[in-house]
Amino acid sequence: MDVVNFDDAETYEPEHGWQRVSLAGSDAFTFEWFTKPPGHASPMHDHENEQVCVVLQGELTLHSESGESVRLEPYDSVWLEAWETHSVENEGDEMAIGLDVFAPGRSFDFWTDREE
Numbered sequence: 001m002d003v004v005n006f007d008d009a010e011t012y013e014p015e016h017g018w019q020r021v022s023l024a025g026s027d028a029f030t031f032e033w034f035t036k037p038p039g040h041a042s043p044m045h046d047h048e049n050e051q052v053c054v055v056l057q058g059e060l061t062l063h064s065e066s067g068e069s070v071r072l073e074p075y076d077s078v079w080l081e082a083w084e085t086h087s088v089e090n091e092g093d094e095m096a097i098g099l100d101v102f103a104p105g106r107s108f109d110f111w112t113d114r115e116e
Contacts, residue, residue, distance in 0.1 A: 006033075012108040015040065017095070022108065030105035036060065036096045041089035049102040051080040053088065058096030063087045 002024055010022040017037030025031050036042075036058075044065065053062070054077040062078055063069045065085035072078060080086055090096040 010108070018042075020108065025105045027105050029101060029103040030107075032100045032102070034098050034100060036088065036090040036098070038090055038093050038095065042087050044085055044087045046083045046085040047102075047106070048082050049104060049106055050082050052101040053078050053080070054099045054101075056097045056099060058090065058094050059092040060096050060098060061089045061091050063089065 004022070004024045006021065006023075011019060012022075013019045017035065018040055019035045021033040023031035023033055041063075044063070053060070053072070055072045055074055057074060059071060059073050061069055061071045062080075063086060070078060071091075
């Protein structure tokens with residue numbers, strides 16, 4: 001058993017207000033709790049991991065490389081295939097909180113080792 005207390009978890013804040021917290025996981029899958037401030041969008045990106053994103057508070061809009069967009073409200077979720085190019089944006093007026101699940105698991109190196 002591997003317990004991760006939220007207050008002691010590894011965190012990463014790529015930009016002010018956009019925070020990610022690494023929860024319990026393994027090489028097979030990882031969970032990341034995150035906040036995204038109003039008006040913030042992640043860069044368009046892809047990764048080797050399948051991803052499920054669940055909105056816990058606020059609203060998030062996912063944009064695909066093909067131009068498709070979907071708006072998610074609390075408790076809505078979306079599944080993204082590995083290598084599916086996407087961006088996640090908070091178009092609302094309040095902080096959004098979500099949970100990402102990645103398979104296989106990953107670390108924050110995905111963001112820290114990125115080439116812009």
